[in-house]
Amino acid sequence: MPLHSASRSITRHLFNPTSTPKKPARRTPLPTRRPLSTITSVTAVNAQKDIPYAFQELHHALSVLKREAAVYTNLSQLQLALRGLESENAVTRVAALGGAGGRDIRRLVKVLLADPLAPEAEWEKQLSDHDSTDGRALLIRYGEKLELDERYPLFRTLYVPSIILHNHNLEILVQAASTPLEATDARAQSYLVPGLETPLSATGRYSTVTYPVHKALILSQGLEGITALLASRLSAGSSIGEGMIMAVVDTPWGNLSSNPQALQPINAINLERAEAAIGTIRQSLDNSFNYEHVWFESGLPSVSAWLVEGTEGLPAILKPTVRRLAETLVADVENAIEQEESEQMAKQASSVIPRSTRELMSNFLANWAEAAHTELRNELDLAFAGKNWRKLAWWKLGWRVDDITHITSNILRQSWLVDADRGIVYLAGRIEQAGLLPSSVSAATTKPDSNPYSQIPPNNNPSEPSTFGAAPEKIMFSDMFPASPPSPTTHPLSLSSLHEYPIPSIAQHRHQLLATTIPPLQSLAQRLLLQALSTSTLTSSLSALMYISISTTSVYEAGAVAALGAVW
Secondary structure, eight states, X not given: OOHHHHHHHHHHHHHOTTOOOOOOOOOOOOOOOOOGGGOOOTTOTTOOOOOOGGGHHHHHHHXXXXXXXXXXXXXXXXXXXXXXXXXXXXXXXXXXXXXXXXXXXXXXXXXXXXXXXXXXXXXXXXXHTOOOTTOOEEEEEEOSSOEEEOOOSSEEEEEEOOHHHHHHTEEEEEEEOSSOOOSOHHHHHHXXXXXXXXXXXXXXXXXXXXXXXXXXXXXXXXXHHHHHHXXXXXXXXXXXXXXXXXXXXXXXXXXGGGSTTTTTTOEEEOHHHHHHHHHHHHHOGGGHHHHHHHHHHTTHHHHHHHHHTTOOOOTTSOOHHHHHHHHHHHHHHHHHHHHHHHHHHHHHHHHHSOHHHHHHHHHHHHHHHXXXXXXXXXXXXXXXXXHHHHTTOGGGHHHHGGGHHHHHHHHHHHHSXXXXXXXXXHHHHHHHHHTOSOHHHHHHHHOOOSOTTTTSOOOSOTTSOOOTTOOOOXXXXXXXXXXXXXXXXXXXXXXXXXXXXXXXXXXXXXXXXXXXXXXXXXXXXHHHHHHHHHHHHHHHHHHHHHHHHOTTOOHHHHHHHHHHHHHO
16 A cells, blocks of 8 residues: 555545444355364464454554654654554543653642542652652553552553543653753654653663653743743644643742733643642632632643543544544654655755856846846837838838838847847856756757768768769759759748757747748738728729719819728
């Protein structure tokens, strides 16, 4: 299956999430007998995965993308997307990244997952007191009871009985961010693929293993965090899929709701007020109004809504988080391919002709075009206002009709892009010298014949060589004047020969105008003059006949008929 077919299949499935292919009719397998030794166990290691039927086509298309375009995409993200298609309610991974050793980001996650109507749970205390001195990340998953698993070298796993994790099938990776926010899409993309470090037993060094996620929550602190967020693209919109990355700033000073437009478009929160709001409602349910007021002041409702947005799993419908991840992967592949093609074309062009030479030739061509337009306008104005063109006035046409070809041809030869014709020869030489003309055109237009005697017919009778000093052969009349004249199509000045040149020139167009425009103009002038003379002669004869044959006709009446014919 080609790569473009896979892209079309992915696009069709992503933009029609509710469409499901028709199931083929079931066929009853025919009973067959097999030897006992050829029966394969159902517990084979490479058994085919049970993928929902609605997602099988998209899963196959992404598999083709993984096989055909592996160098253009992030394989860990692509594998995460494939795993998301293996069930209708796949797990949604969220990365929570923050500084200060991860303490503040753990506070934020605890506030987002806590149940305000229940007393403080044991997992909340353990999350606050979590020891991350070894640098390992913390993966929070749902569990019926509190449990901390430290078997994996990449991260610790904390199972907590959180209703939010259970209802939305979430797991959160909490990690201390090693670098601040940056204003590049590449860095923004890396937030969706955080790296987990693990020590190597042999050398003691650390290696990085990527852990792709569907969404990323980035926390920064204070004024420095606001400055970094404003400088980055995470606040003004990025090329990353919409809703996949959310950056927040913890500002512990002041009331955020008093001036909601002051920090736009920054997602500002206040962790202290959020923790105070949860403590207030846990003391007494009578403080519910105060809890709601302080909770909204903290700015956490928007973060909480973003955390669970797109995690709903419905039968035969692609999960929004998986769909965004697949869209991002396809867009990254297309951008990577287009960028590589543009780089290869630029590299190929730069290796043949320097950029400075191309710019210089472009400037020469622009200057020549401007000068040619100016010359055409000025010279034609002078030519049509000159003495020769005034010779063709209508009242002089009677004795100047045969001079139309001569006068108009001189105007074309002397005033129609004469200097531009000479300039294009110089410009064409500069362009050819720079190597901008194709080799075929250059060879056809500039390369002389290597054998100037190639047109001489060979000696048909080599057995009789001519003797030095002998009398020359007798020249016949048929040798000088062939019986059949040359064809008009092969004449060097014929119209068909004008289209055989590889590069048309101004002189060719001038000859074309002389051959196609001036003869019809001459013919039209002669036809109009003959028509005018015929009409004037006929009406003059008619007026004289009326004056002679009709005695009542006056001279003025007969002259009116003649004048009508002359004007007509």
